[in-house]
Amino acid sequence: MDRAADFDSILVVATRQIGDVLLTTPLVRAARRRWPGARIDVLGFAGTLGMLAGNPDISHTIELPARLGWKGGLAAARRLWRRYDLALVTDGGDRAHALGWIAGRRRSGIVPPGESSSSWKQRLLHHCVMAAGDRGTVHTVAEKHALLAPWLPPASPVPAVTVPEPEDLPADLAAALKSGAVVVHAPSMWAYKQWPIAHYAETVRSLLDQGHQVVLTGSGSPRDQACIAPLLALGQPPALLDTSGRLGFRQLVTLLHRAALYVGPDTSVSHLAAAAGIPVVAVFGPSNPMRWAPWPAQAGQPVTWRRAAGRQTVGNVTVLQSELPCVPCGRAGCEDHRDSRADCLPHIHPERVLAEARRLLQPA
Template sequence: MKTGEVRSILVVVTRQIGDVLLTTPLIAAAHERWPAARIDVLAFAGTGGMLHGNPAVSGVIEVPARLGWAGGWRLLKRLFRRYDLGLVAQPSDRAHLLALVAARVRSGLVPEEGGSNWWKKALLRHAVPIAGDRGEVHVVAEKMELLAPWVDPLPAPRVVPPAGGDLPADVQARLGPRPVVVHAPSMWAYKQWPLAQYRELVAGLLAAGHQVVLTGSGSARDQECVAALRDLGTAPALLDVSGRLDFTQVRTLLSRAALYIGPDTSVSHLAASVGVPVLAVFGPTNPQRWAPWPAQAQGDTRFARVVPIQQVGNVTLFQGSQDCVPCGRAGCDDHLHSRSECLESIPAQRVLQEALRRL
């Protein structure tokens, strides 16, 4: 396929919000290579907000995680052979099948081991093998490799945050010039740093005279986590904006912040992309694969597999010191509601000391 033949591109990234954000370096590189091409992104419903205002994205096609036969048929008819190039940024069977219907030439991620690999590789112009969560290559770098046949050398990846949105008037009025943003909730228990540690951290920041802004969604789990911290202070010293901001407004908040502290979650990836100093508390997850990608990363950006505290660019990452870290499992019992001893062992004072040093 010649450069001039690429007039339309479909990027398939049917996973979670953070995965969509971490696909933006691939999208930016494709736009730089084919500036006149239309680039659409196929994503799950509710995840496209991370692409708001992205200058390289022409359109976002959001689909339910469960399509059903009727919904699937309508989507296939909508996509059929509309695109010259399909970039499959997720290794799932469905992502590959959708790209097969939509684009005449495809480049895709394929697990190193998998029963469906044979047909995926047979249908791709370019296959990028991925090792999974115990591998050593960051997911951002893996996705960039999808362009290897057409872009040489590949540019340094840069995660593109969504455009900023206006904050609610009352939040704007109470927000200090350099707040510390603390995001306590994790979607799953096995990624949750204990709330007792968050309480000690927030109390220490407030005692040192720093304004703390609590973020989170309006979900029951997020609100339960934030509720455990609300009694530590009053506004404006402790400002709770959880459940009130969309991702464009969170991006604006982060651009005003002196520091961000949070777990292995999409908001931590967003904070890193904005450029604010980030303190990320990691548990079983492998940072070589999933650490927040630093803003303005240059050259070979690599995190160590396990170090109690490490810094790459504007990202400082904390881990437990157990021999099993990172296990790549869903906690000690390997299920979503499991505890993670490695997270429980990270003391609040270690994170607080680093936060105060930064501030």
Template structure:
């Protein structure tokens, strides 16, 4: 294989969780040129990735002209396409790009027959209720060509880049990074809970660093917290750091607290102790993947508190957890009662526990009640 295209046309977190597949391809074909195709605005997690030679960005909505332009650009330009998403568009782009294709298709779907017909190797996805983490599922795309096993995924964080001087000067040892925003309402831990959490951390004398993007939604979430104290005790860096600079921030922080979102995945990959607040999402499938994991079976489907490596994960008490739906009403703006059930006091108890020597990185990286 001289030219390989990895197709990952989903959100930022999904792109990051494709890095174990990209790393495996680089290990198997060290001289190949590996390019990654994804939506504009989602590939920042891969900038500076040592296993990627180029990024191919495409608008989420192409239109007829954009489609034909991309078709001409991709037509048989690669020897192999690794289609890491099950969408129609991803599979069509794979067919256009390369004569040899390995791809993920939705298991049990009667409409997946044409995708299977286009593939040299098929990986059937068991779906979000399964116990197979998405990183392991993507690695299975390499099965036909690799004589080595890739049993344990390794998520590759962006290389750290220097923090802005004004932020670096105010950053204190032992800082706690708090990421409040979620992209979707049904994954959003209540901002009132975040406020209680931040006030308690500040009362303990900890520096709290607020992260988030510059988007209107993220800024609305951060705005509910930034007035709780002044800098440097409460340091708002939202909208000021790219992913490489966030990796540098995580290298200097003591702890990260956040919801089911891409930045929680990044913090876990960077090796920072992470407290992840999960709602309806199945952690066996979507939990932040710990750094330096040594086994694929890391998380239980449901536990009030569990820890795997540097990741501590909290869930609600409801019998339906995790339902794998978009909240209680099954739409992106839905409430999730299981998230409201996770109190700030429960999170603070884990902060206290992880502050004890050795608690953040247990010797056994697999699931254990925390």
């Protein structure tokens, strides 16, 4: 493959969840550095591209409905047909690869190994990156960056994650927010990633008792609100602020820039906090940190996570895990489905999180 190839138009296909979209930004930054004059667009599903707001490396974003149907699929095909010199397919799914083939005259993509669809996907690609899988050793950020391997010098450093452009907070929250606040994100989208709410409550209570302002984040969804509701009785404003359902991603960046510490689970907001540069304490259960730990803000240097370490820190990110021998299993909890329990998470006691908070909040 021609390492010196010049591409005038590039499409990044990012058809997964919000956090996965955010983790494509190092790939986008690397492409922008390699081809500074190119048009670089990102295609994703409606409601998932907010993490890209104001990203200076992106020319345009293209939103498609999550359920295209035949008519929608044909309309998308007509809209995208061979519009791009290069398509970078960051998702191993069938639809992502079909869209990449439709849109790009040349294609580089991630392919899941061992699946019945893997062979036809490889045949569509000019460069193939075999996915490491949730039990693998290659971080998803580095895996996406490898899509550019044919056109970059060997061992090119992986850029940092790019956060959305900051936006002002609502006036009442901006006025109430104190220097040194601790942001706590309690909700997880899936049950098998959910640290017990009772553990969050003990953590929040202790932080408040120590005189720290605590700011709760989350969406306005019923699940998020159910997770946050028990924490609201632990304090009153301004000591305890509830921002759930009020902030977009750009406002979250502003909040994180003004805070002193973030505590949260394996979720998109934890990735955002890490990229914003705030000290992060991330509570991990079944997920493999080698694949999914928040990417630290100090990228450009080697980022190496261990599979299981109890406690490990890379840059501004500390990951805490249970020391049960099955951790991390790389599955969707003990029963391997989204609503499964994860016995490892209750074993991470609040005292461990609070110890990290004390260490990170003490004056330099």
